Amino acid sequence: MGTKILSKKFYNEMIQLEPRYPTKVALLLPALHAAQDEFGWLSPEVMEEIGSYIGIHPAQVREVASFYTMYNLRPVGKYHLKICTNVACCLRGADELVSHCEKKLGIQCGETTKDKKFTIMEEECLGACGTAPAMMLNNDYYENLDVVQLDELLENLE
Amino acid sequence: MSKCIIDGREVEFTPGQNLIEVAKKAGIDIPFFCYHPGLSVVAQCRMCAVEIEKMPKLQTACSTVAAEGMVVKTKSPRTAQNQKAVMEFLLINHPLDCPICDKSGECDLQDNSYRHGDLYSRYTEERRTYLDLDMGPVIQKNMNRCIHCTRCIRFxxxxxxxxxxxxxxxxxxxxxxxxxxxxLETDYAGNYADICPTGSLTVKDFRFKKRVWFLKKTSTVCEGCSRGCNMEIHQDANVIYRCIPRENMQINKYWLCDEGRFNFQYVNDENRVVAPMVNHSVSDWGLSIDQAKKVLMGKKIAVLVGSDLTQEEGSHLLEFLPKHFPGSPIFHFGTPGLNTAEKDGDADRILKRKSKTSNLHGLEKLGFQGFDKMPKEINAVLVIRGGRAILPDLKGLVAVGLGVFMAPQVEEFSVILPGTSFAEKDGTIVNYEGQAQRIRRAILPPGQCKGLSEVLMMWVNSKSSSGAA
Incomplete structure (x- = not known):
């Protein structure tokens, strides 16, 4: 392995976390989170490095990272909108929110704007069915949304 | 012995056996996709679900352990209805390309669809399709046909x-x-295709060479190393198309390494010498045996016997050689740097052994000595081998070869008498544990190749006197 891409901070965090888990493989999910915090997304090289650190095949890292939608396998914009389109949110107008966002930002779901500011993604259940429709903006929740509130929110970001 | 009742029949079982295995022993087939006796049980295809009395829901037979007095119904209307539903579900995205699919004829999905599926599908929407990425030289992937059984992942x-x-x-x-x-990095990639229940993973080497129902199968043993894995040779019209593993729980279980799987390729190799050769030109048997005797006449000869020969051939040679080559040292050879059975060992954690020939341990038992260094006074060699023993350096020696050789290997040989490979003869080989196993003839020898005993007879009966000094 040549030069390491992941920072010293990442490795220090892993050393601290390791005793919490019964096996080193269990460190995979937190490691992926920490790496994503560092780079905003998980590049193949980063996943390779995580694999060799934990001692598993890089394919296995890829398997786990692609299973969970919270891990970004492609670079995302500064503001990452994850709109829940599962049953409860859908019934409360999530589709409208998605198409509104798409129109306003001029991109399709899963895409990033040219200025690398916004990414929209459809999300399976966010666990906020009681306050549907819900959306995650980076790591924050916005619930009981409608188009007006969404507009307001987006304007403040711009 | 504990007993349970399957389809109204009392069946004995050993505690811990799952219902698929118990039913199989009684001759009752329970269909399945994800289950494989050599792999862990995941119960995710749901095809093997059966009705068990006193249980409210159908239970997957692969993950249900037989219990005393259990009453199982594998053909009840509820079971059949479930099988039909699972088949319809799996076929939603499966392309109907059986006519051009290489798995067709030995496909679990096809067979189970025929036996348990419905004639009709209600699905009218678009099927899921993938663009396939490569998987290396051994395996070809077609993800559209995959039913996500995960056997390959578990393997x-x-x-x-x-x-x-x-x-x-x-x-x-x-x-x-x-x-x-x-x-793929593993040396066992061919098994991925063997265990795939659909045409999703196929062997590149075999693809589209032959429809499987034309293949004739011969049960034999691999000659790739001293493990002696059981396998089948599949041939048609005297051409070998592939080798696949054959179950033997004591030796190789269900698996075969790629080296053994593709070892047969030398049998059909275009460089193989299939007619007697004297100084690079084709000759006939009588003349070339005479010539062989002539070139060896008056020389100090060493006899090299490949450890890819069978026990029978070894015994013949032990009778023949002392009579016709008195005083000549006899060595067995096969793998460079490994000249005694003692040095043999595991080459990996799975199947491969260090000895690259099948019968090292057998020949050693017959009393052959391992080849280390050519004795100084020797100026001629007689090499007798199958097709796999690796030739030592014979530079500067007069050489006569008897067995399977590729033309580039034997450019310096004076005489070549073409022999038979493991696929062209019957015999016994002894593996590293001392287990004697039969290899069987799958095809006829090509060209003018002859079995060892026949060649020795011709040698004995040929007019000119024996070759030894």
Whole structure:
């Protein structure tokens, strides 16, 4: 392995976390989170490095990272909108929110704007069915949304 | 012995056996896809679900352990209805390309669809399709045909010991893949195709060479190393198309390494010498035997016997050689740097052994000595081998070869008498544990190749006197 891409901070965090888990493989999910915090997304090289650190095949890292939608396998914009389109949110107008966002930002779901500011993604259940429709903006929740509130929110970001 | 009742029949079982195995013993087939006796049980295809009395829901037979007095119904209307539903579900995205699919004829999905599926599907929407990434030189992937049984993933993890094949994405988008289409690393990749219940993973070497129902099968033993894995040779019209593993729980279980699987290729190789040769030109048997005797006449001869020969051939040679080559040293050879059975050992954690020939241990038992260094006074050699023993350096020696040789290997040989490979003869080989196994003739020898005993007879009966000094 040549030069390491992941920072010293990442490795220090892993050393601290390791005793919490019964096996080193269990460190995979937190490691992926920490790496994503560092780079905003998980590049193949980063996943390779995580694999060799934990001692598993890089394919296995890829398997786990692609299973969970919270891990970004492609670079995302500064503001990452994850709109829940599962049953409860859908019934409360999530589709409208998605198409509104798409129109306003001029991109399709899963895409990033040219200025690398916004990414929209459809999300399976966010666990906020009681306050549907819900959306995650980076790591924050916005619930009981409608188009007006969404507009307001987006304007403040711009 | 504990007993349970399957389809109204009392069946004995050993505690811990699952229902699929118990039923199989009684001759009752329970259909399944994800289950494989050599792999862990995951119960995710749901095809093997059966009705068990006193249980409210159908139970998957692969993950249900037989219990005393259990009453199982594998053909009840509820079971059949479930099988029909599972088949319809699996066929939703499966392409109807059986006519051009290489698995057709030996496909679990096809067979189970025929036996348990419905004639009709209600699905009218578009099928899921994938663009396929490569998987290296051994395996060709067609993800559209995959039913996500994960046998391949479990094989990699549990048997081959490498988690290189994984399920990317999830749910409906699941895709079996290596990282970005990287080539498979394991030396056991052929097994991925064997255990695939659909035409999703196929062997590149065999693809589209032959429809499987034309293949004639011969049960034999691999000659690739001293393990002696059981396998089948599949041939048609005297051409070998492939080798696949044959179950033997004591030796190789269900698996075969790629080296053994593709070892047969030299049998059909275009460089193989299939007619007697004297100084690079084709001759006939009588003349070339005379010539062989002539070139060896008056020389100090060493006899090299390949440890890929069978016990029978070894015994013949032990009678023949002292009579016709009195005083000549006799050595066995096969793998460079490994000249006694003692030095043989495991080459990996799965099947491969260090000895690259099948009968090293057998020949040693017959009393052959291992080849180390050519004795100084020797100026001629008689090499007798099958097709696999690796030739030592014979520079500067007069050489006569008897057996299977590729033309580039034997450019310096004076006489070549073409013999038979492991696929062209019957015989016994002894593996590293002392287990004697039969190899069987699958095809006829090509060209003018002859079995060893026949050649020795011709040698004895030929007019000119014996070759030894």
């Amino acid at each position: 990699g993890d549990e048997i081959a010991g490498i988690r290189e094949m994984v399920a990317l994405q999830r749910g409906n988008n699941t895709q079996i893949s290596t990282v970005d289409g990287r080539a």
